[in-house]
Amino acid sequence: MRFSFFHLMPWTDLKEAPAQWPVSNSGFDPERGKQLYDGYIDTMVFAEQCGFDWVGCNEHHFSPYGLMANCNLIGAVLAQRTRTIRLAMLGNLIPLLNPIRVAEEYAMLDVMSGGRLIAGMIRGVPHEYIAYNVAPDESRERLREAAALIVKAWTEPEPFGWEGEFYQYPSVSIWPKPLQRPHPPILMSASNEESAEFAGRHRAMMGMTLIADLDAARRCIEVYRETARGHGLEPTPAHILLSYNTCIADSDEEAREYLSEGLRYFHRVLMHSIRDAQRLVIQRSRFFEKEHGERFVNRLVTLKERSIEEMIEAGSVLCGSPQSVVKQMRRIRDTLGNGHFNLNLKIGNIPDAVVRRGMELFRDRVLPEAREL
Amino acid sequence: MTEISFKEQTVDLETGRVTYLNGGSGRPLLHLHSAGGPRVSPAIEQLGKRHSIYMPTAPGYNGTPGHARIASMVDLADLMAKFARGVIGSACDVIGESFGGWVALWLAVRHPDLVEQLVLEAPAGLRTEGTGGLPADPAERLRKLYAAPERAPKETRSAAVLAENQRMRERYTGGITLDPALQEALPRVKARTLIVFGTADEVVPVETTRRLTAGIAQSHLSYIYGAAHAPEFDQPRRVARLVGAFLERGEGFLVRRSEAG
Numbered sequence: 191m192r193f194s195f196f197h198l199m200p201w202t203d204l205k206e207a208p209a210q211w212p213v214s215n216s217g218f219d220p221e222r223g224k225q226l227y228d229g230y231i232d233t234m235v236f237a238e239q240c241g242f243d244w245v246g247c248n249e250h251h252f253s254p255y256g257l258m259a260n261c262n263l264i265g266a267v268l269a270q271r272t273r274t275i276r277l278a279m280l281g282n283l284i285p286l287l288n289p290i291r292v293a294e295e296y297a298m299l300d301v302m303s304g305g306r307l308i309a310g311m312i313r314g315v316p317h318e319y320i321a322y323n324v325a326p327d328e329s330r331e332r333l334r335e336a337a338a339l340i341v342k343a344w345t346e347p348e349p350f351g352w353e354g355e356f357y358q359y360p361s362v363s364i365w366p367k368p369l370q371r372p373h374p375p376i377l378m379s380a381s382n383e384e385s386a387e388f389a390g391r392h393r394a395m396m397g398m399t400l401i402a403d404l405d406a407a408r409r410c411i412e413v414y415r416e417t418a419r420g421h422g423l424e425p426t427p428a429h430i431l432l433s434y435n436t437c438i439a440d441s442d443e444e445a446r447e448y449l450s451e452g453l454r455y456f457h458r459v460l461m462h463s464i465r466d467a468q469r470l471v472i473q474r475s476r477f478f479e480k481e482h483g484e485r486f487v488n489r490l491v492t493l494k495e496r497s498i499e500e501m502i503e504a505g506s507v508l509c510g511s512p513q514s515v516v517k518q519m520r521r522i523r524d525t526l527g528n529g530h531f532n533l534n535l536k537i538g539n540i541p542d543a544v545v546r547r548g549m550e551l552f553r554d555r556v557l558p559e560a561r562e563l
Numbered sequence: 564m565t566e567i568s569f570k571e572q573t574v575d576l577e578t579g580r581v582t583y584l585n586g587g588s589g590r591p592l593l594h595l596h597s598a599g600g601p602r603v604s605p606a607i608e609q610l611g612k613r614h615s616i617y618m619p620t621a622p623g624y625n626g627t628p629g630h631a632r633i634a635s636m637v638d639l640a641d642l643m644a645k646f647a648r649g650v651i652g653s654a655c656d657v658i659g660e661s662f663g664g665w666v667a668l669w670l671a672v673r674h675p676d677l678v679e680q681l682v683l684e685a686p687a688g689l690r691t692e693g694t695g696g697l698p699a700d701p702a703e704r705l706r707k708l709y710a711a712p713e714r715a716p717k718e719t720r721s722a723a724v725l726a727e728n729q730r731m732r733e734r735y736t737g738g739i740t741l742d743p744a745l746q747e748a749l750p751r752v753k754a755r756t757l758i759v760f761g762t763a764d765e766v767v768p769v770e771t772t773r774r775l776t777a778g779i780a781q782s783h784l785s786y787i788y789g790a791a792h793a794p795e796f797d798q799p800r801r802v803a804r805l806v807g808a809f810l811e812r813g814e815g816f817l818v819r820r821s822e823a824g
Contacts, residue, residue, distance in 0.1 A: 342786065348776050348784065349783075350784045350785065351783060351784065351786065352786055352788065353786065353787050353788065353802075354788035354789070355788065360783070360819075361783065361817055
């Protein structure tokens, strides 16, 4: 089993839920922002010493939900401060971005890190399309075309032009090119059956988040496996990455208490106005096929309303003492056949000291048992 | 897209009669057809808004008479030079589609004074034997030619005509896929050249693009996203936009124009 340490870099100091999205930045204190970046980056660097295989980050806009408008900047810092851990950008929201810029920045990260990049090519969550003023209806086709263009920019040995639907570049020749050959591993989201098929078609690794129940997750994984096989990739467990809100503490009780507090801030404060913006996009666009849009909203509501015990039972979180967490991982692995867990320990405003303690427990008591899962 | 009327005409040249289609208005543009024979694609219709387009039929194709003295790709290129001089009357821009790209390359090598700007759409003739190519099965063939088979032109020609087209292709190409003399001659192409390939083209392998860009001094390679071996039919709008800009602006097509005008 492989493990990633994932960070959202949340803003932790809000006293109440923002009224609307985008969230007013009048309360943003740059000095406090500097402290948070420093602390979060130290934590991510520490992940290498704790035996994690990847350290992951992602992109969000216009919200205290996450302070990484461009996760590649954090990746560049990590490239310098770590030596062996893989840098997982999970990822750039490529339908919103200039794909050539993504190809260049990812190539820079791959070269600077000595070939440690995992290249996430992600469609993103609905409201990000308001932030960058891109039509959500175009998100899938933009993702498809941008992914093809990025791979071409990485692999084409001579200058070339690109005449596409959304992107036209008369002459492309990126410097640097990636170190990994033919190109860095690509990871795509597969959190519903539609995106699972998309990831399979692209022969990418799949990542799944917001797991509300194991049966639905299993169906997505099956769709991914079948599609990937049909396109020439025989997926191994290592191709299947499952993301989990995770709290590891010295006892089950402590872990549940911390997670409960962190999730309260996460759902009631950080997610509060985002949910409204997501609903707006889902209702007013074809970002999701109808049934997937309803499922997406329902899944968020379900995850918000469940107790910690219910979430553990449903396979939606990892929470407890090291022994309990290993047991939960084993059950999920047995059910879903994944070879990779992506752990987010900084949920909402869980104190950094608790996160650190969880990482130490992971290193000392989870990993020795869970590595062989 | 505006419908442009293409009229079929003939011209008697030294070696025999050549049939051609002509339509559109503007700067003359010579279009050399693929092994499938001459067909007016939606991309050509679009280009016809700014170009007077000439589409000669290789002798023997589509039921036209063959010319006894035209038996190779080089002969065909020389014949097209005579056509350009006799019918168009001046140097012109040239588009060659697959098989026609092979002819267009020889035309640019042997008659550089006649070719102003050259567009090569997945040109044949520079493909190592055993790579790419078309399967015999018609359904599979269609899938290889078109990323969107529903956009393929309707086939109205008889089986006998299609068989004769195939025979003529063999006659002109000599059954080879890699023309070593042409490869050696590529540096003699002086025209600024746009090389167009579909991102889903499995018929002409990517090595052809390497040979072309290495051999032709002023060449630009562009991929048409979502097209296979027949980009004019698969993605006519993208092809017309790219080729139109290249033909109109030459090297300047690299510089984006303001949409505000």
